[in-house]
Structure formats: structure tokens, C-alpha cells
Amino acid sequence: MASNIPLPRIVQLANTISEAVTKMQAVLSAKGIPPPSFDEEHEFNLPLETTHDHNIVLDATAELHDLMLEPLNLMYQHGGHNNSLCLQAIAEFKIADLIPSGGQVSFGEIANQTPLTEQMTARLLRHAMTMRVFREPVPGMVAHTAASKALHHSAASDWLQAGTTEMWPAATKTVGALKEWPASQEPDQTGYVLSNKSSATLYDVLAQDAKKAELFAKGMAVFSARPQFSLSYITDHYDWASLGQAHLVDLGGSLGHVSIALATKFPNLSTIVQDMESVLENVTAPKQLGDRCRFMAHDFFAPQPVKGADVYFLRWILHNWSDKYCILILRALLPALRPGARVIIQEILMPEPGAIAMWKEKSLRSDDLSMAAAFNAQERTVADFSSLVKQVDVGFELRDVIEPPGSALGMLEFVWRGPT
Numbered sequence: 274m275a276s277n278i279p280l281p282r283i284v285q286l287a288n289t290i291s292e293a294v295t296k297m298q299a300v301l302s303a304k305g306i307p308p309p310s311f312d313e314e315h316e317f318n319l320p321l322e323t324t325h326d327h328n329i330v331l332d333a334t335a336e337l338h339d340l341m342l343e344p345l346n347l348m349y350q351h352g353g354h355n356n357s358l359c360l361q362a363i364a365e366f367k368i369a370d371l372i373p374s375g376g377q378v379s380f381g382e383i384a385n386q387t388p389l390t391e392q393m394t395a396r397l398l399r400h401a402m403t404m405r406v407f408r409e410p411v412p413g414m415v416a417h418t419a420a421s422k423a424l425h426h427s428a429a430s431d432w433l434q435a436g437t438t439e440m441w442p443a444a445t446k447t448v449g450a451l452k453e454w455p456a457s458q459e460p461d462q463t464g465y466v467l468s469n470k471s472s473a474t475l476y477d478v479l480a481q482d483a484k485k486a487e488l489f490a491k492g493m494a495v496f497s498a499r500p501q502f503s504l505s506y507i508t509d510h511y512d513w514a515s516l517g518q519a520h521l522v523d524l525g526g527s528l529g530h531v532s533i534a535l536a537t538k539f540p541n542l543s544t545i546v547q548d549m550e551s552v553l554e555n556v557t558a559p560k561q562l563g564d565r566c567r568f569m570a571h572d573f574f575a576p577q578p579v580k581g582a583d584v585y586f587l588r589w590i591l592h593n594w595s596d597k598y599c600i601l602i603l604r605a606l607l608p609a610l611r612p613g614a615r616v617i618i619q620e621i622l623m624p625e626p627g628a629i630a631m632w633k634e635k636s637l638r639s640d641d642l643s644m645a646a647a648f649n650a651q652e653r654t655v656a657d658f659s660s661l662v663k664q665v666d667v668g669f670e671l672r673d674v675i676e677p678p679g680s681a682l683g684m685l686e687f688v689w690r691g692p693t
């Protein structure tokens with residue numbers, strides 16, 4: 274007779290992991306894709322059809338891992354401030370560049386090329402190795418893993434440096450900022466400002482310090498070059514062709530990558546990329562697009578000068594601002610809007626708690642806190658965006674929410690129905 278006693282949670286989790294890994298491996302074998310590995314030559318590649326099982330494996334392994342830790346150790350392990358310390362040292366001293374591909378180098382040789390002692394080099398790198406960043410194939414020698422190799426002569430190292438030298442100190446001062454300026458919506462009352470010991474916001478610092486601006490720009494470029502940020506999620510998941518001959522304004526469009534992708538794929542679309550003068554200083558549109566991709570210096574807090582466009586597109590803009598400032602940005606569009614105009618917002622769409630895999634939710638909640646530390650800004654749910662837009666004008670209607678599988682960002686299509 275079968276027992277009705279449920280299996281202990283740890284056994285359930287082990288079974289869940291085993292079943293999901295078996296299904297994933299079947300897909301990988303069928304497609305001839307090597308299974309995940311820490312090997313430095315390994316290229317991480319999990320096809321979209323493994324997403325469901327991948328989520329199950331990551332959540333179940335994390336739960337099993339956490340169940341095996343007593344509570345204080347659980348918090349210590351998750352706290353992980355020493356993870357950031359090691360990563361900062363690795364980025365600052367460009368340690369990944371000191372180890373050749375496929376080779377190995379001693380702690381002493383690494384130390385000779387940094388201000389670190391041999392002993393401190395070993396202490397920092399051996400901690401990093403517990404995160405699978407570098408490995409020690411024989412005692413005293415350091416070789417790459419896939420993670421450390423990703424930093425080797427790569428802009429990923431800039432991304433890590435911006436994260437660990439700018440964002441991490443900001444995080445450590447955020448509670449102080451919350452105490453000093455409760456409920457502030459101001460970008461100059463943040464953990465970042467406290468960590469910098471000046472009143473300059475991150476925007477100010479980037480505008481004044483070309484080296485830091487380059488570090489951030491390169492870091493962001495490598496971060497957003499990953500498949501989940503592919504521009505195909507914009508070009509292929511909205512019916513741009515149905516707009517006919519249309520004009521699109523790309524607010525805060527940076528160097529125009531979104532507009533260039535759209536204008537290249539849709540010959541009926543004309544685009545204007547707006548950004549700060551300093552950003553657009555040396556930028557030129559691809560010749561083959563003619564005047565279908567133009568650049569215009571414009572501060573998005575000032576009234577929108579391009580009147581009557583079909584689409585005003587805001588990608589990754591509003592998450593850098595608190596509600597107060599988002600309302601100002603959106604309100605500045607009103608004088609330019611004609612009835613039927615679309616305002617399309619592409620951002621992370623925050624899930625309800627527990628609605629998605631916990632490892633993904635954790636990553637999004639971490640993005641949200643980074644926005645708090647840097648700008649007093651936030652990531653938002655669909656309801657948050659709807660409420661913001663309605664506060665600007667009740668004439669806005671949310672027509673569509675587009676969340677393509679695999680995309681890190683969702684698109685919200687608002688239509689302005691006219692003056693109310």
C-alpha cells in the first residue's frame with residue numbers, strides 16, 4: 274500500500290531537480306549543445322525551450338542549498354559583502370587580464386603586477402574561487418573559469434568596475450540616505466551622493482568626469498549586448514509596419530541604436546533620436562538611412578519640440594527617475610501630442626511577488642534597489658506605469674502590454690485619446 278506521508282521537502286527538491294535536469298539535458302543532447310560548464314572555453318547557451326526547466330532547477334537548487342544552512346549562516350552567505358570586495362579587487366587591478374587564455378600564473382606573479390602582497394592576492398582570489406571566478410588547478414597557481422574568462426581583456430571588466438566601485442559603495446550608504454532624507458524623490462539625496470561625499474548626482478558625475486562616463490557607457494554596452502536585451506524584441510514584437518508612413522521620437526535615445534534598428538527594418542518609419550547635447554556631440558546616422566534617422570539635442574524635461582509624431586518612444590528612461598520626475602518627463606510630451614499618438618515605454622516590468630521564478634525575481638528586485646541607491650528611482654509594475662501615466666493625463670489609455678518570451682524588458686503601448 275502506498276504511503277500518504279509526503280516526502281520530506283529536501284527529497285522533493287532533489288527529485289524535482291533530477292527530473293528538470295534530465296529534461297534539459299535531453300534538449301541539449303538533441304541540439305548538440307554542450308551542457309553548462311565552468312571550463313574557460315565554455316559558451317553559455319541554453320535554448321529558450323529549456324526556460325521552464327532552467328527556472329525550476331535554479332529555484333529548487335537554491336531552496337535546497339538554503340535549507341542546508343542554519344539561519345545566521347544563511348544570512349551571512351546571502352549578505353556576501355566580501356563577494357563584492359573580491360570582485361572590486363579583480364576589476365580594479367584587471368586581474369583577469371594577467372592570466373593568459375588556457376594558461377596559469379602564480380599568486381606571486383599576479384601580486385607583482387598589482388599593489389597587493391602575494392598573501393593578499395591569494396586570500397582575495399581564493400574567496401573569488403568560491404564563486405567560480407578563477408580556479409586553482411594546482412596549489413599556488415591561478416587559471417581561468419568561464420566567469421573570469423568573461424572579464425579577460427573585455428568591457429565586461431568595465432561593467433564589473435562600475436558596479437563594484439560606484440554602485441556597491443552607493444548601496445552601503447543607502448540606509449544612511451533613507452534616514453537623512455526619508456521618502457525623498459530627489460536624485461541628489463541618495464546613497465550614491467553620500468558615498469561620493471559630494472552633492473553631485475550620478476548624472477552630474479558622468480557629465481563632468483569623462484573617464485567615469487566611458488566606464489559606465491562601456492559597462493552598460495556589454496550588459497545590454499546580452500540576448501535578453503536584443504533590439505529584435507523591439508523590431509519584431511510590435512506591428513511597426515501597420516503605422517504606415519510614421520514618425521517616431523526616441524527620447525533619451527543615446528547613440529540611436531534603437532532608432533537605427535527600426536529605421537533599417539521599416540522603410541516607412543522616420544526617426545528622431547533625442548538626447549543631451551554632450552551625448553550627441555560626435556554622433557552621425559548611417560548614411561543609407563538618409564533623413565530617416567536624425568539626431569536632436571533635447572532635454573526631456575523641456576516641452577517636446579517635435580509636434581504631431583505618431584510614436585514617442587521611451588526605452589530605459591523612466592526607471593532612472595522617481596515618480597515626481599517621471600511625471601515631469603511625460604507631461605513635457607503633452608503639448609506635442611495629437612489624438613491617437615502613441616507613447617511606448619520599454620522597461621523592466623516588475624512582477625507581483627512570487628509570480629515568476631525566484632532567481633529572476635531576485636535579480637529584478639536587485640535592479641530596483643540599485644535604482645534607489647543611484648537615483649531615488651525605481652523599477653515599476655504595469656500598474657505603477659499606468660498610474661503614473663494617468664496622473665499626467667487621464668486621456669492616456671493602456672492599449673497593449675507586450676512581454677516577449679526571453680526579453681528582459683516589456684513594452685507598454687499607451688494611446689493618447691485627446692484633451693479631456
Ligand SMILES: C[S@@+](CC[C@H](N)C(=O)[O-])C[C@H]1O[C@@H](n2cnc3c(N)ncnc32)[C@H](O)[C@@H]1O
Pocket residue numbers: 524525526527528531547548549552571572573574587588589590593
Ligand atoms: C539608461 S539610458 C537609455 C538609453 C537608450 N534609450 C537605451 O535604451 O539604450 C538613459 C538615457 O537618457 C539620457 N538622458 C538623461 N537625462 C536626459 C535628459 N534630461 N534629456 C535627454 N536625455 C537624457 C541619457 O543620456 C541616456 O542616453
